[in-house]
Amino acid sequence: MLAALRHYPASVNLLLSSSLFLMLGRAITLPYLVIYLSSNFVLGMSDIGMVVGGALIAGSLLSLYGGYLTDKLSSYRLILCFTGFFVAGFIGMCVTSKLWLFFLFLVSFNFAYSVIDIVVKAAFGKLLPVAEQSKVFSVRYTLINIGYAVGPFIGAGLAHWNMKLPFVMSAALGLGFLVVYAMYGDRKLSSADPANAPISFIAVGRILLKDYRLVCFTVGGVLSAVVFGQFTAYLSQYLVTTTTPEFTYRVVSSVVAVNAAVVICLQYLVGKRISHQYLNQWLTAG
Numbered sequence: 001m002l003a004a005l006r007h008y009p010a011s012v013n014l015l016l017s018s019s020l021f022l023m024l025g026r027a028i029t030l031p032y033l034v035i036y037l038s039s040n041f042v043l044g045m046s047d048i049g050m051v052v053g054g055a056l057i058a059g060s061l062l063s064l065y066g067g068y069l070t071d072k073l074s075s076y077r078l079i080l081c082f083t084g085f086f087v088a089g090f091i092g093m094c095v096t097s098k099l100w101l102f103f104l105f106l107v108s109f110n111f112a113y114s115v116i117d118i119v120v121k122a123a124f125g126k127l128l129p130v131a132e133q134s135k136v137f138s139v140r141y142t143l144i145n146i147g148y149a150v151g152p153f154i155g156a157g158l159a160h161w162n163m164k165l166p167f168v169m170s171a172a173l174g175l176g177f178l179v180v181y182a183m184y185g186d187r188k189l190s191s192a193d194p195a196n197a198p199i200s201f202i203a204v205g206r207i208l209l210k211d212y213r214l215v216c217f218t219v220g221g222v223l224s225a226v227v228f229g230q231f232t233a234y235l236s237q238y239l240v241t242t243t244t245p246e247f248t249y250r251v252v253s254s255v256v257a258v259n260a261a262v263v264i265c266l267q268y269l270v271g272k273r274i275s276h277q278y279l280n281q282w283l284t285a286g
Helices: 002-007 010-040 045-070 076-096 099-127 132-160 164-184 203-210 214-229 232-243 245-271 277-286
Strands: none
Touching: 002 099, 002 214, 010 045, 010 099, 010 164, 010 232, 010 245, 045 076, 045 232, 076 099, 076 164, 099 132, 132 164, 132 203, 132 245, 232 245
């Protein structure tokens, strides 16, 4: 993997660093969001589920428009803008004492992270040839899991000092990336094709709905997210109601780290062998 990173241009490595640092910021805070909501807002488990689940759904739906913007605006500006939303979301969650504002900031963070994820993937498609793309996505996913393995331990340590410190650290990581990307990012990077006539958001939706494979892939992604997505939130909710917050910190940190370590060991080795010629077979095997 290190050899692959040395082979890529600086613009690709900078985009890969966004995956590591933003996921690290996310993983520091999110596994303990349930504990924070329970202690700071005195919410029951069903209410916490509504807040966390509602914010995820709202952020995901809003990201549909973010994906549309990827084809309209400069990738450089989009990454800067939504990294700013990412930072503002964590700062807002840290300082607010009102639940409705906390929810809006949580939606803002989820929206920003989803859009950045889309923009980075689209940028890889512009910067690298097709033969190189499966390898760079494997590297990216490995870096994401490194962040997901390390983040919960940092979050647990900070939360023992103060429950607001994980939010501060997450915002600081986002701000650090924002400054670096503003200085060294590729200002000419864009996924938009100037040769194509502009299409409205509704028209794009109609075109995409006609793609049977894309619809099936999207539905499959939604169903898999229902089963596997945000399992740390479900685990935290169960542990908070049956044990103590201290025990929850230890268990969640260990489970997330083991899960990420297994993926890190296998992801790059398997992912770099995936090619677009046999994509359906790989999807079926997965």
